[in-house]
Amino acid sequence: MVPAPPPPALPRLTLVLGGARSGKSRHAEALVTTSAPPWTYVATAQAFDEEMTERIAQHKARRPDEWQTLETTHDLAALVRTHASPTPMLIDCLTLWLSNVMLADRDVAAACADLIEALAAARGPIVAVSNEVGLGIVPDNALARAFRDAQGRLNQDVAALADRVILMAAGLPLTLK
Amino acid sequence: MVPAPPPPALPRLTLVLGGARSGKSRHAEALVTTSAPPWTYVATAQAFDEEMTERIAQHKARRPDEWQTLETTHDLAALVRTHASPTPMLIDCLTLWLSNVMLADRDVAAACADLIEALAAARGPIVAVSNEVGLGIVPDNALARAFRDAQGRLNQDVAALADRVILMAAGLPLTLK
């Protein structure tokens, strides 16, 4: 019997992009757990309502104990700078972080530039999850349009840095890079 | 002259995924009609307004007489269980069915689980059309968010069962699986 080939090593930076409920988090977790534990999980969600509390609980229940969970709502760049290679770090997700930054009325462009700088300097491996939000009709309200623009720019910047970019649809990965 | 190769046989279950007006129905029909007739068309649309009546009429006008049309607004799983192989069955579409189920205030999770069970047991060939709805900005209202989540989960579950998954954009197919 021929042994299965070893899984490909995680590259320095992977971006897992996709829509809502496209299986992004699950796929990112599967990528990280091809490496030996421990693994670091960076949660950026703010549990500001029941719907979000429920979603966070569901995600957490899926992760076994080999995960160390760190939480940050706004200071993601600082946390990335503390990343100790070679423990893989999963960031779930850039969209919630960006939304926290915008709602806190911080300087979005500066925060994104700082995050990009931190990611560029990190030794990895890091897997970042993010939403693609620009494929619907132009939103009515200006904040949603500003968010959509900021998210699109951030995704482009992270994708440019990334060694691997995957677009998820219906739980299936499509390699963009 | 070299004769054209025969079209590939339809697998047990195909999912044709895509946005609004992406050519999903047309592509699904083209897949089904590579087999010899007759073909079964399962319509899940409810003609509750003029816009939808018009859309149903347009779809119907495109289909030749070799199609037998069955209509179901809510009981899609039951209809899938009556499917007689090897006549190909086209389900158009899961999104309208899911929306009917939600608007009727039925138990969405149970209805989806029942449909998945029926699809898993079917001998096929079945081609199911569904919308990808999660690639825009988070919707304002809770019902739309719940729908988006339910649709995403259903698409993932059907895609996991399917032998072939195709994402349509601008009338062009992209093979995900």
Next chain:
Amino acid sequence: MVPAPPPPALPRLTLVLGGARSGKSRHAEALVTTSAPPWTYVATAQAFDEEMTERIAQHKARRPDEWQTLETTHDLAALVRTHASPTPMLIDCLTLWLSNVMLADRDVAAACADLIEALAAARGPIVAVSNEVGLGIVPDNALARAFRDAQGRLNQDVAALADRVILMAAGLPLTLK
């Protein structure tokens, strides 16, 4: 040292499709500027508010002087008919043009048919940018739904004519055709 291979010649018609802030314009410009200058840039944006004025200025600042800029808000078909081959023409973008046509209450189907006829007759090379807008939740208002349908149909028709169709996500191209 082996010299880099020459860039592939631009085909008669290329469609660059994508979401908001997906890098469509930048990629389309990169495709055009693989050819020798001059290049024609067709701007369809109407600067009816500050947000749009800013966006137009950003796009313009990125383009060097080898670009000749033509502006048209509604009569894109006429402008395509004046295109003098072999100077590459970049149309940025079909979505703004379609939105101008709809807001002016013109006959959308006739305008689209006229544009398709002009594109079919053009010798090219032409690169057209367009938005994919159908991958979110069904919009609440009827005008947005009508726009989404018209845009989907136009994208399908242009894609059918095109020699090459590219879907952009996070600044990365995915070849559909």
